[in-house]
Amino acid sequence: MEFYHVSVLLKQSVENLVWKQDGIYVDGTVGGAGHSLEILKTLNSGGKLIGIDRDLTALKAAQEKLKNYKDRLLLIHSNFSNLKQVLEDNGIKKVDGVLLDIGVSSPQLDDAERGFSYNNDAPLDMRMDxxxxxxxxxxxxxxxxxxxxxxxxxxxxxxxxxxxxxxxxxxxxxxxxxxxxxxxxxxxxxxxxxxxxxxxxxxxxxxxxxxxxxNRELDEITEAIPNIVDVLNPNGRVCIITFHSLEDRIVKDEFKRLANPCTCPPEFPVCICNNKPEINILTRKPILPDEDEIRENPRSRSAKLRVAQKL
Ligand SMILES: C[S@@+](CC[C@H](N)C(=O)[O-])C[C@H]1O[C@@H](n2cnc3c(N)ncnc32)[C@H](O)[C@@H]1O
Ligand SMILES: [Zn+2]
Structure with missing residues (x-):
């Protein structure tokens, strides 16, 4: 089966992610590799991409799709919540940007046998991995x-x-x-x-x-965000695309917490908790797909992109 997935908010997310063409970037949700390909095209020969997905069929298809860039690419079967371990295993300490495009891919939804869809009768499975x-x-x-x-x-x-x-x-x-x-x-x-x-x-x-x-989807996001921020170089970017309000709320709240971690009561004249901001939120309001994108790809309708920068 051909692995075909229309990437959502493609330009907006890659423009926000890649601020340094010779940097190291992570695509934590490779899927159909549309974002990965765009990132690799934007990087110069000094840049590198680590692609993670927990779905082996996605990784296999990505390997083929990205074969022209194999010198700058590392594909890894894992959960993005394991990012720290993945980087450590590969001798990488810090990265310049991490993208997550959370949710199911079109092939996962459309392959009836995987049991994600209520439109097809299939075994009750629903595992991404x-x-x-x-x-x-x-x-x-x-x-x-x-x-x-x-x-x-x-x-x-x-x-x-x-x-x-x-x-x-x-x-x-x-x-x-x-x-x-x-x-x-x-x-x-x-x-x-x-x-x-x-x-x-x-x-x-x-x-x-x-x-x-x-798939422990909400736990994965909650665990991943502080880990991502930990491994970012100063000025590094984290870009997260979500598809429903439960996910978006987690991203919004975690970004807020990391941008403004002081837990002192408001009446305190000075901060004594000493929690220092780790990020600066670059999207006060999330970036949404425009009408053209929604018309061409109705699955993009509920997408929201939030971006933050490591201080
Ligand atoms: C919406 S698709 C990504 C599409 C991709 N950005 C593109 O342009 O083709 C989401 C992918 O993320 C993977 N995924 C979801 N949650 C994950 C997690 N916690 N860890 C690793 N991969 C995950 C899914 O298996 C799926 O392939
Ligand atoms: Zn404080």
């Missing part, structure tokens, strides 16, 4: 009703979470839930018909929630 253990099937069949309800409510922002969790547990007492089709049916039965008539596909929120849980 197919070498990791936890699958959607495991979560759906073994987590308690309470845990399921919490996941669906918090990660899916689904108001019918409690009912959906209860319907899942009732069904699995009779039959093991092993396909996306079974899960879609359960969700449809759990959400009252009147609430299903409008809005997106009734399974959209629950599928997003389970996917986030399978």
């Amino acid at each position: 197919m070498t990791s253990e936890l699958t959607a099937k495991e979560i759906i069949n073994t987590y308690s009703e309470n845990e399921l309800s919490k996941i669906i409510y918090e990660y899916g922002e689904e108001r019918w979470a409690k009912r959906i969790a209860s319907f899942i547990v009732k069904e699995r007492e009779k039959n093991k839930i092993i396909t996306t089709g079974q899960l879609v049916e359960i969700i449809k039965n759990a959400i009252p018909a009147s609430a299903r008539r409008e809005g997106p596909h009734p399974a959209k929120r629950t599928f997003q929630a389970i996917r986030i849980a399978v």
Whole structure:
């Protein structure tokens, strides 16, 4: 299968990321390698790119796509939250910029067999990294009703979470839930018909929630940001593209915390906590795709890019 993914906010993110053409950069989410290719084109012969992805199929395709640049490129199978370890293993101390374009790639969504999509009947999987253990099937069949309800409510922002969790547990007492089709049916039965008539596909929120849980998506971002900032050279950039409000809130809050870490009460005349700012936020408001981009690639609609610079 051809690995095809339309890169989102491509120009804006690479322009913000690469401030030094002979620097060392990290693309923490190589995916279809669109951003990686643009970064490599922007660098001169002194520059280097470390590309990370937890999906081996993405890395394999990236190797082919980026073959003209193989002297300046290192591709690594890992999670971007392991950035420090990845750099250490490769004898690199500091880098000049890190890009994360978080979320699923089009091939992950479109390859029915991977179980990300509620539009195709497939095994309940949803792992970005197919070498990791936890699958959607495991979560759906073994987590308690309470845990399921919490996941669906918090990660899916689904108001019918409690009912959906209860319907899942009732069904699995009779039959093991092993396909996306079974899960879609359960969700449809759990959400009252009147609430299903409008809005997106009734399974959209629950599928997003389970996917986030399978891949620990929010924890990955929370853990990654301070580590990224630690490994940046002075003036180094961190650029993060997110696709839903839960992710964007984490990026926004973590950037704020690192830009303004003083924990002293406001009435203190001077700072005594001695927490020093580590970054300067370059995007007060996130950068959004323009109308042309949204028209050409509807998946870009919810994208937001935030950029910060290491002090
Ligand atoms: C939206 S795609 C990236 C697309 C890419 N920027 C492009 O231009 O083609 C996201 C990719 O990040 C990977 N990914 C998501 N979370 C990850 C994590 N925590 N660590 C490593 N890779 C991750 C996914 O496997 C997927 O391939
Ligand atoms: Zn203070």
